[in-house]
Amino acid sequence: MRLLAEPPRTMSGGSSNFLLVPIPEYPALDCVPNKNVKIVVLGASNVGKTALIVRFLTKRFIGDYEANTGALYSRKISLDGEQVSLQVQDTPCVALQDDAEGLYCQEQINRSIYWADGYVLVFSITDHSSYRTIQPLYQHVRRIHPSGNIPIILVGNKSDLLRARQVAFGEGEALAAELGGVYFEASARENHEGVHGAFLHLCQEVSRALGGGNGEKRRGGLHLARPKSPNMQELKRRFRQVLSSKVKSATTL
Numbered sequence: 001m002r003l004l005a006e007p008p009r010t011m012s013g014g015s016s017n018f019l020l021v022p023i024p025e026y027p028a029l030d031c032v033p034n035k036n037v038k039i040v041v042l043g044a045s046n047v048g049k050t051a052l053i054v055r056f057l058t059k060r061f062i063g064d065y066e067a068n069t070g071a072l073y074s075r076k077i078s079l080d081g082e083q084v085s086l087q088v089q090d091t092p093c094v095a096l097q098d099d100a101e102g103l104y105c106q107e108q109i110n111r112s113i114y115w116a117d118g119y120v121l122v123f124s125i126t127d128h129s130s131y132r133t134i135q136p137l138y139q140h141v142r143r144i145h146p147s148g149n150i151p152i153i154l155v156g157n158k159s160d161l162l163r164a165r166q167v168a169f170g171e172g173e174a175l176a177a178e179l180g181g182v183y184f185e186a187s188a189r190e191n192h193e194g195v196h197g198a199f200l201h202l203c204q205e206v207s208r209a210l211g212g213g214n215g216e217k218r219r220g221g222l223h224l225a226r227p228k229s230p231n232m233q234e235l236k237r238r239f240r241q242v243l244s245s246k247v248k249s250a251t252t253l
């Protein structure tokens with residue numbers, strides 16, 4: 001889901017389509033081009049993708065959301081003593097097709113999968129159908145990245161809702177092992193450390209996979225454009241535009 005802007009602080013005054021998140025982006029001049037870690041968060045509806053990202057980046061849990069259109073978050077983080085640029089792509093939900101093998105997956109999700117270097121596959125421990133989505137979702141990622149190692153973690157979210165549990169811990173572990181990743185049970189609602197540990201693990205995996213250099217992988221096969229998403233830099237640019245047009249009209253009076 002997408003974070004609700006609170007209160008409507010849109011630059012244009014009318015529309016509330018822009019995402020205004022309490023997650024600062026590093027200034028452009030301060031960015032670290034040396035290594036760029038790009039991760040995408042994928043999963044079925046309502047499993048807590050946005051809540052996990054927000055928890056990881058802000059340590060906060062915010063309960064009010066609206067349907068996700070896919071926001072991109074940027075941060076600078078320290079990994080093994082090295083400053084790296086981190087980008088986290090939130091995505092709209094995917095859903096199983098009626099035959100339970102294929103996936104309904106929007107084109108923008110395909111672009112995000114192609115663009116990313118690491119994958120957070122999320123299900124809710126309270127929703128077994130969200131767990132069943134993971135295997136086809138992984139196959140889908142594999143189709144887009146047919147060769148090589150794919151850094152992934154599997155997150156069983158909402159671990160605070162133990163009484164409503166539909167997926168056993170062992171099921172999560174077994175699936176993660178099958179997919180070649182690590183399983184984390186987490187609660188975006190109740191626990192920052194667990195969420196932080198899971199994301200950090202993936203960032204480290206990606207960082208190692210990227211090795212030295214500028215962190216851009218060579219890719220074969222499909223060529224898809226980088227996902228488009230409203231982000232803070234774009235908002236700031238629009239804000240400056242609006243301000244400068246206001247200054248111009250004031251000086252012409």
Ligand SMILES: Nc1nc2c(ncn2[C@@H]2O[C@H](COP(=O)(O)OP(=O)(O)OP(=O)(O)O)[C@@H](O)[C@H]2O)c(=O)[nH]1
Nearest residue numbers: 001045046047048049050051068093158187188189
């Ligand atoms: N109890 C509990 N609720 C959670 C947790 N994480 C998220 N939620 C709630 O679950 C609902 C869905 O969370 P989102 O983060 O919007 O989920 P999403 O996967 O981004 O949803 P989509 O937009 O449908 O893709 C919200 O009401 C959250 O408050 C959690 O760890 N525990």
